[in-house]
Amino acid sequence: MTPDYDRQTNPRWPSHLDNPTHRARRIAGMYRALLNSARPDLCRQADETAASKGETWMLERETLIDPDREVTAAEAAELVNVPPNTLHKWAALNHPDEPDRPLLPRYGKRGRERTFIAGKVLEAAAVMRRAQHADGG
Incomplete structure (x- = not known):
């Protein structure tokens, strides 16, 4: 089986505006949410490992932003x-x-x-x- 992760569009994907990176991030977010619900300790460990390598895009953000900014x-x-x-x-x-x-x-x-x-x-x-x-x- 050859993965189609590099296709620009995917007719079966719900949002035609998503590119391959966006689709991958949504899927990774889904896996992260499932891991966090099943094993929060392992999710936290994976988050810390990714953050130590400079990848923080998947972490939940609690920062509030001014809506008029x-x-x-x-x-x-x-x-x-x-x-x-x-x-x-x-x-x-x-x-x-x-x-x-x-x-x-x-x-x-x-x-x-x-x-x-x-x-x-x-x-x-x-x-x-x-x-x-x-x-x-």
Whole structure:
């Protein structure tokens, strides 16, 4: 069996916006959640090992963020655990409930990087999760 982890798109995957890295992270998150529920001690050990190697993307974050804060695309992507490119795609989509407005409004620029408002990023992520759930994802 040859894994298809490097395919850009996967027609069976619930979100067509996810790239291979995003899909892998979602799957890793699922395994982590299952391990944490079954064996929290082993999950904590794995988390500590990954963190000691500089990989912390899978760790749960308790940091609160001001919803009115301006964030770059990279910061926003980290906030909702998606690739930055996904945010740019969301910014190009119309809101499913209000087609006259964008799903994710662009705010401005910081240097060469596009910025968004943190609360709007969280709202867009919630809309996309609801859409995936409604589609059976």
